[in-house]
Amino acid sequence: MSQSVENLTHGVDTPTPPVRSSTLVTRSLRLWRTRIGASFVLLLVAVAVIGPFVAPHTPSEFVAIPNSPPGGDAGLLGSDYLGQDVFSRFLYGGRGILVMAIVSTAIGLVFGVAIGLVAAYARNALDDVLMRAMDVIMAFPQIMLALVAVSLVGAQTWVIIAAIAVTTAPRVARVARGAAQPVVERDFVAATESMGLSRVRILTGELLPNILGPMMVEASLRLTYSIGVIAALAFLGLAPDPNGANWGTMIQQNQIALSTQPWGALAPIIAIALLTMGTGLFGDGIARTAAGIDRERGDE
Amino acid sequence: MTWLRHGGIAAFVVRRLLLGVLVLFLVSVLVFAATQALGDPARAILGRNATPESLAVLQKQLNLDQSVLGQYLSWAGGLLQGDLGSSLAAQAPVSQLLGSRLVNSSVLVLCAAVISIPLSIALGSWAALRREKAFDTVTSNLMLVLAALPEFVVALLLVILFATTVLNVLPAISTIAPGERPWDAPAELVLPTATLVIAVAPYVARIMRASMVEVLESDYVEMARLKGLPERTVLIRHALPNAIGPVFQVIAISLAYLAGGVVVIEYVFNYSGIGSSLQDAVVNHDIPVVQALAMLIAAVYVLLNLLADVATILVTPRLRTRL
Numbered sequence: 001m002s003q004s005v006e007n008l009t010h011g012v013d014t015p016t017p018p019v020r021s022s023t024l025v026t027r028s029l030r031l032w033r034t035r036i037g038a039s040f041v042l043l044l045v046a047v048a049v050i051g052p053f054v055a056p057h058t059p060s061e062f063v064a065i066p067n068s069p070p071g072g073d074a075g076l077l078g079s080d081y082l083g084q085d086v087f088s089r090f091l092y093g094g095r096g097i098l099v100m101a102i103v104s105t106a107i108g109l110v111f112g113v114a115i116g117l118v119a120a121y122a123r124n125a126l127d128d129v130l131m132r133a134m135d136v137i138m139a140f141p142q143i144m145l146a147l148v149a150v151s152l153v154g155a156q157t158w159v160i161i162a163a164i165a166v167t168t169a170p171r172v173a174r175v176a177r178g179a180a181q182p183v184v185e186r187d188f189v190a191a192t193e194s195m196g197l198s199r200v201r202i203l204t205g206e207l208l209p210n211i212l213g214p215m216m217v218e219a220s221l222r223l224t225y226s227i228g229v230i231a232a233l234a235f236l237g238l239a240p241d242p243n244g245a246n247w248g249t250m251i252q253q254n255q256i257a258l259s260t261q262p263w264g265a266l267a268p269i270i271a272i273a274l275l276t277m278g279t280g281l282f283g284d285g286i287a288r289t290a291a292g293i294d295r296e297r298g299d300e
Numbered sequence: 301m302t303w304l305r306h307g308g309i310a311a312f313v314v315r316r317l318l319l320g321v322l323v324l325f326l327v328s329v330l331v332f333a334a335t336q337a338l339g340d341p342a343r344a345i346l347g348r349n350a351t352p353e354s355l356a357v358l359q360k361q362l363n364l365d366q367s368v369l370g371q372y373l374s375w376a377g378g379l380l381q382g383d384l385g386s387s388l389a390a391q392a393p394v395s396q397l398l399g400s401r402l403v404n405s406s407v408l409v410l411c412a413a414v415i416s417i418p419l420s421i422a423l424g425s426w427a428a429l430r431r432e433k434a435f436d437t438v439t440s441n442l443m444l445v446l447a448a449l450p451e452f453v454v455a456l457l458l459v460i461l462f463a464t465t466v467l468n469v470l471p472a473i474s475t476i477a478p479g480e481r482p483w484d485a486p487a488e489l490v491l492p493t494a495t496l497v498i499a500v501a502p503y504v505a506r507i508m509r510a511s512m513v514e515v516l517e518s519d520y521v522e523m524a525r526l527k528g529l530p531e532r533t534v535l536i537r538h539a540l541p542n543a544i545g546p547v548f549q550v551i552a553i554s555l556a557y558l559a560g561g562v563v564v565i566e567y568v569f570n571y572s573g574i575g576s577s578l579q580d581a582v583v584n585h586d587i588p589v590v591q592a593l594a595m596l597i598a599a600v601y602v603l604l605n606l607l608a609d610v611a612t613i614l615v616t617p618r619l620r621t622r623l
Contacts, residue, residue, distance in 0.1 A: 132322075132323070147590070235564065
């Protein structure tokens, strides 16, 4: 089918094939900011994934007098407010946040892109209805809606994931609609319509590949925020396991001892900071690369 | 109806107001549906300690014995008359509970806005003028990194730097006793305000820079320069008013964001504002307080967006004439 579409649409208005996402990533890695961002992310993902296998203690094991400084029995980073090993808890504490952030952002992205594409393609009352509905959800700051959901049902994993996904989708939908609107107007979309392709095929096969660049930027931005909100909820005492090893929970529990044993809070603070900086830098690198490719094409 | 479509700025404001009311109505339905109709709030509040008698009492107190529509009408009707319901935990009217905290939070957000808006407009403009030079590179990258950090991480890094581990020059927490006002102890406002400024300034500065870069490349700025006007006049009279339009939107979004972001920051600094009441209310399942705060923050958001749209129209003649 793609052969016939290309023949039909040839010379109509399809001079620029969409940039492949793999090309975009490879090219963006020429920029230093993308390399630094990617290495931060890889480092922290490695800590979160491998950490639990190499941790010297279990997260809830008593190793030394509470709030002992690093060294001796207290280990590399000292002990926390209950005498547990900070280093081991640090190694265990990233997995939950990372899994929840990735799952919720992915769900939000899928729904957001779908809603944005449908709205952009519809160009009628459905567009207005969908976007006004998105406005209503966006009237709540992300953390606010998550707090409301948690206050009703409790801080269970699925509640937090659902709350983040629901608040991510409208923001993604707005960007997807904005990016897809100019594409919908182009002749090759009309050409595929006249060939009788189904709407689903037009949305996924023709529109989606043309907005992949902005969507990748949006994905890394949304992941940055999701990590922030999930960590913040744990910091407010609203993690699925209130005493579990979780970077946000660790910060809350050890904040009080900052002046005597800073590592209990500092290690997870640094972890979250590097992780969000990493996704932020990576997204910016992709954005710059995509803008650069557009400029080259404009000059041609 | 035709007046609404072609009535100039006044009609535009009315139209946006009506849309805002519609959004707020939908928000209230959403908040109500989420908090009241999903499951049994009385059971959620009492948890495992629920006995049939206490459940019945609480259900009566929450008006759960009425129909769903009746419940919504009495709640929304109360909201319109300024009655925000009463807190279950404190057994007191929500408005009385939140009154002074609302003042405290507003002071914090106001301080942050007054500092961060001029600061980020200046930073963004200056970076645009020195485009691709050292100042621009350093601020752009710094802003990018700061924008990525969750605000509670920024807050704690500031505490570590200035209040505990590295330097010990500022109070790490801010305790406002009942009856006291936040400005009674200005030193305690420094770190929370700084956190909010850092949370907001990067976004505004980035948009300001982008907008200013575009304006500086425009023909009319070149014309003004060619006329021999001093650079200062070119910037302040010609470039700035044109560049500031898109910035209003971002300022509004950022301020609305502050209203929510303040929740976590107040918790870090133990600051007695609406944020910490929200955190308390969530932990205690104090649903009337959660409902009231959700509506309040959503109303702030809608209002700020309305103001931003009107301000953008007022400073952009191109858009104004199209109305």
